[in-house]
Amino acid sequence: MFMRTLIPKALKKLEQHPGLFDRDTLLKARDLYAFDNVFTAPLHGFRDTEDYWRRASAKPLLRNLHIPALVVNARNDPFVPASSLPAANEVGSSVRLWQPMHGGHVGFVQGRVPGHVRAMPEIVVGSLSQQAAAHAVAPGGAQCAHG
Numbered sequence: 001m002f003m004r005t006l007i008p009k010a011l012k013k014l015e016q017h018p019g020l021f022d023r024d025t026l027l028k029a030r031d032l033y034a035f036d037n038v039f040t041a042p043l044h045g046f047r048d049t050e051d052y053w054r055r056a057s058a059k060p061l062l063r064n065l066h067i068p069a070l071v072v073n074a075r076n077d078p079f080v081p082a083s084s085l086p087a088a089n090e091v092g093s094s095v096r097l098w099q100p101m102h103g104g105h106v107g108f109v110q111g112r113v114p115g116h117v118r119a120m121p122e123i124v125v126g127s128l129s130q131q132a133a134a135h136a137v138a139p140g141g142a143q144c145a146h147g
Contacts, residue, residue, distance in 0.1 A: 003035065010039045032079060059084070062091040068134075069095045070127040072120065074103025098123050 007026060014020050021038055029035040037049040046052035062071065071091065075082040085099055100119065102110065109115035 003029065003031070006035055006039075010035075059086050059090065062086050062095050065092040065095050067094055068127075068131045070124065071095055071097050072108075072123070073097075073099050074105070074108060075099050075101050076103065077105050079105050096127060 007029065010021070010026055011023070014023055014026075021042065025038045026035070029038060033049050036052055041047065041049050041052035044052065046055065062069075071086065073080060073085045075085065082099075086095075086097060088097060091097065100108065100110070102108075103120070107117060108120040109117055110119040
């Protein structure tokens, strides 16, 4: 589905900037990997798709996070395969992973059709509330023991 919108947008860029990339190779792209290889990676200074995905990923840095963080990824994201998502043993102890089975790339629609989009806001607000409570300042200005 996304390829049907990405390719025409890339072709418009090619009209604006002739020679920017190979048109025929773009038209043969059938998945995001091929699209990134001909368009996204080289146009942003990366050698190829593998180089782009490796260097643009935050995943290797998650182990070094020492501040509370919530990492949100749906396991059915069409752009980010579930097999590439971070596992609990690949992140720092301050990192909380939320990886629902469904959610797509940005919608996080949950429940029966037509569904609802409350799940992501609820998890984010809940995470922020936990952090606020853990770092609350007691009356008189003393920080609570959790902070």
